[in-house]
Amino acid sequence: MPTSAHNTSDSNAPGALLTPSEVATMFRVDPKTVTRWAKAGKISAIRTLGGHRRFHESEVRQLLTGVPEQRDPSA
Amino acid sequence: MPTSAHNTSDSNAPGALLTPSEVATMFRVDPKTVTRWAKAGKISAIRTLGGHRRFHESEVRQLLTGVPEQRDPSA
DNA sequence: TCCAACTGGGGTAATTGGGGGG
DNA sequence: CATGTCCCAATTACCCCAGTTG
Numbered sequence: 001m002p003t004s005a006h007n008t009s010d011s012n013a014p015g016a017l018l019t020p021s022e023v024a025t026m027f028r029v030d031p032k033t034v035t036r037w038a039k040a041g042k043i044s045a046i047r048t049l050g051g052h053r054r055f056h057e058s059e060v061r062q063l064l065t066g067v068p069e070q071r072d073p074s075a
Numbered sequence: 076m077p078t079s080a081h082n083t084s085d086s087n088a089p090g091a092l093l094t095p096s097e098v099a100t101m102f103r104v105d106p107k108t109v110t111r112w113a114k115a116g117k118i119s120a121i122r123t124l125g126g127h128r129r130f131h132e133s134e135v136r137q138l139l140t141g142v143p144e145q146r147d148p149s150a
Numbered sequence: 151t152c153c154a155a156c157t158g159g160g161g162t163a164a165t166t167g168g169g170g171g172g
Numbered sequence: 173c174a175t176g177t178c179c180c181a182a183t184t185a186c187c188c189c190a191g192t193t194g
Contacts (some may be wrong), residue, residue, distance in 0.1 A: 003125045011178080019156075019157085019160065020156080020158095021156070021157085026090070026093070027123055027124075027129065028091075028092035028093070028094065029123055029184070029185085030184070030185055030186080031156080031157075031184075032157090032158085032159095032184085032186085033123070033125070033183080033184055033185075035157080035158070035159090036175085036184085037124045037125075037185085040124075042124040042125065048157095048192075049125065049192090050157090050191075050192040050193070051158070051192075052155085052156080052157055052158075052191095052192060052193070053157080053158090064121060066121060066122075078166095078181045094165080094166090095166065095167095095183095096166085102160070103175090104175075105175070105176055105177085106165080106166075106167055107167090107175080107176070107177085108174085108175060108176080109165080110167070111170090111174080111175080123183080123184080124183095125166090125167095125182075125184070126166080126167065126182080126183070127165085127167075127182095127183065127184070128166080128167085133161080154192085154193100154194100155192105155193080155194095156191105156192080156193070156194100157190105157191080157192070157193085158185090158189105158190090158191080158192090159181105159188105159189095159190095159191105160187100160188085160189100161186105161187085161188090162185100162186085162187080163184105163185080163186080163187095164183105164184080164185070164187080165182105165183080165184070166181105166182080166183070166184080167179095167180105167181090167182075167183085168179105168180095168182105169179085169180100170177105170178085170182105171177090171178080171179105172175105172176090172177080172178095
């Protein structure tokens, strides 16, 4: 996961994917912790053909915004 | 990622976050006290998916700089 | 193909959260 | 009222090595 100037992390891309390290940096946690969240189902993740995880940037942002859980308002 | 995978000290990052113990050390108080400040709304904090708190480094720095809000002198 | 960096998995120490009492 | 310390349970961080990434 390159941190170069022209890396693939385009915040504008709607379907942008982030690596575990990227998400870890955003939450100020260890990459292994992000993996643990994925295993616990707390965050959705897709796998590469080799088994590595990739996370949706939009979802990560929402979690960071402060929306831990969603309640049905009509309930 | 260039050389550093996940650096623990990303003070240059705009959205840098600090752990409770980090803030506690900066203020020379107990981590529990920092938690109380967060509960009292005296300092904004975001939570990890596991419930742990992370504080904005910029906000902490401003508080340390000595720019406290006007205390209620109406007493 | 080779290579440097990142990732996954397991296991163990340290930190954190929450309540209660001083 | 605010802070520091006690308890325990949960979460997180760092260690190893082998495999994937680009």
